[in-house]
Amino acid sequence: MLNSPTPPSDPPLGRSASSIPKTPLPGSIPQPVDDEFHGEMVPDWNNIGLFTAGIAVGAILGAATALLFAPASGGEIRHRIAHRVKSIGHDDDVWDDLAEELERAASEAEAEQEAAKEALEALKT
Numbered sequence: 573m574l575n576s577p578t579p580p581s582d583p584p585l586g587r588s589a590s591s592i593p594k595t596p597l598p599g600s601i602p603q604p605v606d607d608e609f610h611g612e613m614v615p616d617w618n619n620i621g622l623f624t625a626g627i628a629v630g631a632i633l634g635a636a637t638a639l640l641f642a643p644a645s646g647g648e649i650r651h652r653i654a655h656r657v658k659s660i661g662h663d664d665d666v667w668d669d670l671a672e673e674l675e676r677a678a679s680e681a682e683a684e685q686e687a688a689k690e691a692l693e694a695l696k697t
Contacts, residue, residue: 642649655669 644652
């Protein structure tokens with residue numbers, strides 16, 4: 573190339589080129605002797621505590637979110653869980669379970685619709 577920079581030929585910091593070794597002198601860089609660890613392992617309690625606190629906060633937030641967004645009361649959910657556990661081995665009842673679930677959802681929707689109509693009527697008067 574026409575204007576390519578050339579490396580400086582002067583050694584840095586006033587040292588001669590022969591005083592700067594190209595490879596490290598033997599013993600200047602510690603080399604591992606063997607694969608065994610001869611020291612004592614000490615746990616880092618700060619990191620362990622931070623990790624544990626993160627798990628605890630996550631569990632609390634998860635439980636609070638589940639309670640806030642639960643679609644039904646605790647008794648009803650326990651009933652559903654018990655019903656599903658009992659019917660695990662009965663695949664024949666899947667259609668019956670679906671029909672029951674749809675009827676329950678329809679009755680809940682009708683109840684909510686009636687409550688909304690009553691609230692609207694109360695606002696009009």
